[in-house]
Amino acid sequence: MKYFRLIWAGLWRKKARTILTMLSIVVAFFLFGMLQGVNQGFNEVVQNLNVNRLYTSAKTNMVDGLPISYLSRLKSVPGVMHVSHWTYFGGYFREAKNAIPAFATDPRELFAIYEEIKINPEYLDAMERTRTGALVSEQLANTYGWKIGDRIPIGTSIWTKKDGSNTWYFDIVGTFDPSGSVNIPPFYINYDYYDEAKAFGHGVVHYYIIGIDDPRNATRVAKAIDTQFENSMNETRTQTESQLAQMQLKQIGDINFIVNSIVGAVLFTLLFLTANTMMQSVRERIPELAVLKTLGFSDGKVLTLVLVEAGALCIVAALIGLAVAAVTFPLLKVILGNLPMPLIVVAMGVGLAILLALLSGLPPAIRAQRLNIVDALAGR
Amino acid sequence: MSPIVSLRNVKKSYVRGKQKVEVLHGVDLEIASGEFLALMGPSGSGKTTLLNLIAGLDQPTSGEVVVAGQRIDRLSRGALAAWRARHIGFIFQFYNLLPVLTAEANVEVPLLLTNLSRAERKQRVKIALELVGLADRAKHKPNELSGGQQQRVAIARAIVSDPTLLVCDEPTGDLDRQNAEEIMALLQALNRSQGKTIVMVTHDPRAASYASRELHLDKGQLADAVAHA
Numbered sequence: 001m002k003y004f005r006l007i008w009a010g011l012w013r014k015k016a017r018t019i020l021t022m023l024s025i026v027v028a029f030f031l032f033g034m035l036q037g038v039n040q041g042f043n044e045v046v047q048n049l050n051v052n053r054l055y056t057s058a059k060t061n062m063v064d065g066l067p068i069s070y071l072s073r074l075k076s077v078p079g080v081m082h083v084s085h086w087t088y089f090g091g092y093f094r095e096a097k098n099a100i101p102a103f104a105t106d107p108r109e110l111f112a113i114y115e116e117i118k119i120n121p122e123y124l125d126a127m128e129r130t131r132t133g134a135l136v137s138e139q140l141a142n143t144y145g146w147k148i149g150d151r152i153p154i155g156t157s158i159w160t161k162k163d164g165s166n167t168w169y170f171d172i173v174g175t176f177d178p179s180g181s182v183n184i185p186p187f188y189i190n191y192d193y194y195d196e197a198k199a200f201g202h203g204v205v206h207y208y209i210i211g212i213d214d215p216r217n218a219t220r221v222a223k224a225i226d227t228q229f230e231n232s233m234n235e236t237r238t239q240t241e242s243q244l245a246q247m248q249l250k251q252i253g254d255i256n257f258i259v260n261s262i263v264g265a266v267l268f269t270l271l272f273l274t275a276n277t278m279m280q281s282v283r284e285r286i287p288e289l290a291v292l293k294t295l296g297f298s299d300g301k302v303l304t305l306v307l308v309e310a311g312a313l314c315i316v317a318a319l320i321g322l323a324v325a326a327v328t329f330p331l332l333k334v335i336l337g338n339l340p341m342p343l344i345v346v347a348m349g350v351g352l353a354i355l356l357a358l359l360s361g362l363p364p365a366i367r368a369q370r371l372n373i374v375d376a377l378a379g380r
Numbered sequence: 381m382s383p384i385v386s387l388r389n390v391k392k393s394y395v396r397g398k399q400k401v402e403v404l405h406g407v408d409l410e411i412a413s414g415e416f417l418a419l420m421g422p423s424g425s426g427k428t429t430l431l432n433l434i435a436g437l438d439q440p441t442s443g444e445v446v447v448a449g450q451r452i453d454r455l456s457r458g459a460l461a462a463w464r465a466r467h468i469g470f471i472f473q474f475y476n477l478l479p480v481l482t483a484e485a486n487v488e489v490p491l492l493l494t495n496l497s498r499a500e501r502k503q504r505v506k507i508a509l510e511l512v513g514l515a516d517r518a519k520h521k522p523n524e525l526s527g528g529q530q531q532r533v534a535i536a537r538a539i540v541s542d543p544t545l546l547v548c549d550e551p552t553g554d555l556d557r558q559n560a561e562e563i564m565a566l567l568q569a570l571n572r573s574q575g576k577t578i579v580m581v582t583h584d585p586r587a588a589s590y591a592s593r594e595l596h597l598d599k600g601q602l603a604d605a606v607a608h609a
Contacts, residue, residue, distance in 0.1 A: 002492050009480035128574050291476045295490045295537075296435060296465020373437045377472075 007309050013281065018313065021277045025317035025356075026324070028270045029349055032263050033341060034324025036349075038332060039259040040342040052215055053113060054222055055244045056208040059235040065204035066234050066326035068195070073228065074208055079221040082211035084109035087204070089189060091154040091168070093144055100140075100154055102127055102187035104194035104205075107135055111176070113185060113211035123174020131193040134170035137178045137186035146172050160199045168197070210238075267352065278310050282364035289368050290376030303369035310361025311354070318353030384545065384577050385411035385434055390443030392429050392600075403429045403602040406443070416571040416578045418591035426600040428549055428579040434579055435468050435547040436460045448544040465493045469538030473550035475530040477522040483516040484509065490541045508536035512566060528559030529545045535566060539576070546570070548580040552587045564590040 002011040012018055056074070058064040058124050065087070074083045089102040107127045119135070127133045136146060146152060150172045160166055170189055178184045195202055212221050222238035229236045239247065282289070291304055297305075322345075392404040403426045411417050411434075419427045432438040433445055436452045445453040448467045455463060469490075477486045484505050491501040508598035509515045512532040522530050531551060538546055548567065569592045570576045580591060588594050596603040 002498070005481070005485055006478075006489070006492070009478070009485070013480050057566065288478050291472075292489070293461065293476070294435075294464065294470050296461050296463075296468075296493050298461040300458070301461075377437075377476075377543055 003305060003308075007305060007312060009193055010281070010285065010305070010309050013144050013285070015358065017277060017280075020105060021274060021313065022317040022320075024273055025353075026321040027245055028266045029318040029321025030328075031266055031321075032349055032352070033322045033338060033345055034329065034332075035259045035263055036345045037325060037329050037341045039255055040345050041332075042255060052212055052218075053241045054210040054218060054225070054238050056210060056225055056238040057206065057227075057235045059237040062206055064234075065201075066208065066236065068191075068203045068205055070229070070234075070236075072206065074210060074225060077224050077228065078222060079212050079214070079217045079224075080210055081213050082112045082208045083251060084113055085191065085205035086110075086185070086204050086207045086209060087191060087194070089154075089156065089194065090158055091156040091187075093152065093154060095287065096155070096157075098144075100187050101185050102134075102154060102189060103185045104261060105188050106191055107188055110188070110209065113209055114180060117176055117178055117184060119176035123176070127175035127188075127190065129296075130173050131167060131190055132171050133173040133190060135174050135176060135188045136172060137177065137184075138175045139178070140186040141172070141175050144311045148172050148174060157202075157264040159194070161197050162199050164199075205367050267356065271356060271359055274310070274314060274356060275363060277313075278306070278360050278364045279367075282306060282368050286371065286376050287379075289371055290373050293371065293373045294377070299369045302371070303365045306365035306368045307357070307361045310365070311357040314357035315350070315353045318349055318356070322349045381608040382413075383410035383446060384415075385409065385579070386443040386444075386446040387430075387433070388446075390430075390433060390440045390445060392426070392438070392521070394443050403600050404433075404440070407600070407602055409595070409596075409602060411577065411579060413577055414571070414575050416568065416590070416592040417580065418594045419579065419581045419596035419597060420583070420585070420587035420588055420594060421603075423583075425597045427597050430597065431547055431549055431579060431581045432536055435470060436464045455601065463539070465490065467544040469541070469543035469546045471531070471534050471538050471546065471548040471551045473553040475522070475527070475534045475554075477530055477537070479522050482519050482521055483514060483525065483536075486522070486533055487536045487540050490537060494541065504540055505536075508540040509533075510547055511539065511570075512536045514519060526559070527555050528562060531555060531559070531563050532566065535563070535570075539570065539574075544577065546576050546578040548582075549582060550582055552582065560584070560587060 056066065058066050068085070071083055071085070074080060084106045087104040089104050091100045091102045092098050093100050108124050111117060111124060123135060126134055134152075140149070144152075151169055152172065153167050153169055155167050157166065159168075161168065178186065191205070210220060210221070210225070218240050222240070226236050233252045292302060292305075293299070326341045326346065387407055387409040390404055390407045390409075391402070393400050393402045395401070407430060409430075419430060421427050429438065433440055434447060436447065436455070441452050443453070444451060450463060450467075452460060452463060478489065481489070487505045487508050488501055491504060496504070506515065506518075509518055512535050514529060514532050514536065517525060517529060517533075522533070525533065546567070551567065552563055555563060564587050567578060567580070571578050571592070578591070580587070582588050
């Protein structure tokens, strides 16, 4: 601690240079925090997905859908406990910019499968009683100020009604708290009503969601389902929740590779920048370092002073960058849900900052350590 | 009284490019405790080399260097650094203060190598600055001080850890006449009132006149000695 003033003074010898270098490190680690946060966040989401659920879609393309008639056959597969389904309705509230990711489903079965989602059973009863009923997440209801009993218009550019209208009216019969689940759609309507009321595409669902008795049976049950519909008009592809999520992520791209490439390039550039700053700083201070040695500072102590200086520069700036990323990260909830920045990202960031400090600080530190006092004082 | 500095047949040579340059040719020298010695001689005579050997900044090619009872020509770099911290106060021609630190922080630097508490260090720094007459400039940075004041801060830094030996390399070389005389008077006072042993390299006969003994070095060998009153 008694060397703090010496280190601090050395660090701020050229204020503008130090500030600019620090800013570069802050920005780089902010970027690192956000990108790795998203990457790790996706991984965590995938790892935490439920293993009791299977998803069955058309083998060729999810949009093609599967017949609703598969429902009873799926229920008869050994190991299957519940079967529900999702059919994308889409829609918007009042204006196209207020997109509502609505899905038609069998609510009772759906919430039996998604047992981690909290919903009052009375709302499920109400949903069964009300053909035009809708269940919405508390968050979505708060966003638009909807209350139970409200009748709301949902426009759609896909599903025209039999009467030619593109506006559907739904009665909100209940809300649910989706915080226990990841990325569950926030708006559900009754499939039966939707299927009857729409003008075309009847009897089709986009996904079957299947609750099984034991996660250890997942592979067997999935295979049994796909075998059952093999060589039919609508062959199926059954996946676990994490397989489905990974497949969807791959459609975006190899996120891990993209993130690592960007972060790697940024940190590699940063390494040269910081190393150059430290080299220049030490080069300018050779007479001062020689004076310290003259006064009795050992080679090791001088090496440590330069290394600590590099460490202070890198680690303080990296922590600021990571802190800004941690504060900003929740803004990505649209992508990741309410997920805080994973702690592993902060740990990785600190580790990288230490590595950066060592790699950029070591060459000038070794130069300072090997400094010959007589030559340095003579300006040789 | 046993000498505080004793050099026996000290030789020093450097290799510059492909050439070996003999700087000191078997120097024998003894400096008594409490002495104020001025080393004079033309440029390239080996004065600074001799001073560096006495201060433990450099090692002789051969010969024996004993300072404060320690044979320093056999010490490792690390041990020599620790020895310098305990025994040597160095005063440079161009002051060599750390520009980013205040006067008091500069003076405190050698004390960072000791086990003194912060309060003790502060107390010692205060005394050293008072001794050189710069207590009122403690918070000033070197670029806010005149050349003479900077050299006083350097002297305070040299004496703050109460070293055995003060080593001065052209301490007035960068100062005008008046400041030079003030600095020399200060060194003389430190020698006379505090009993500090001082070895000083100088070109300036006026500065050398403050010393108690004057030695001339020529082509790497000690020549005549002059004793002052």
